Amino acid sequence: IDPTTCSKIHEAINQMPKTTFSQVIDTFAWWQTAQLICLKGQASTSLNTMANDIKNIAKTHHLAISQYDYVPHISLFRGVTTA
Template sequence: MQTPSSARLFIGFSLDKPQTDKILHLQQTLITKINTNSVATLAHNLHITLGFFGQIDPTTCSKIREAINQMPKTTFNQIIDTFAWWQTAQLICLKGQASTSLRRCCR
């Protein structure tokens, strides 16, 4: 449960326009084939989640943000090639195994 003194924190990456457009098209295709009552994720909410920390307090959040800001940022490629059903959230997501270039930048 989220309170004013805590937040759910995850690390994610935004998508570029071609990636977003491909996913939006895929969503519309799936909705017509799976469940026409489904709700598509809005373009501004699409992202790649690298890690989920869960519910954390503001002090911990600040420490994590500071550590991330100090990390070197490198370019990586990631193949996303699998559908997955996320039972808790009741949604379909795309996923892939972490690429070598992604694992290297997270060390």
């Protein structure tokens, strides 16, 4: 992106509400496509709101957006296969 767009994105993120939240991470998961083992949880309401705000900022500025729903997680191992 160009410097002007970068500044607009930075400003939009600075202006968005950021609330304090607690997040439960309580499920062991293997994401086969990503070759990742992680601990994950369901996004708390405040965290989910912030994730949606970021997604909307990305849409506004025509940036790539993940096809997957936001899932808070802690990566434990990468490059995991069944072989």
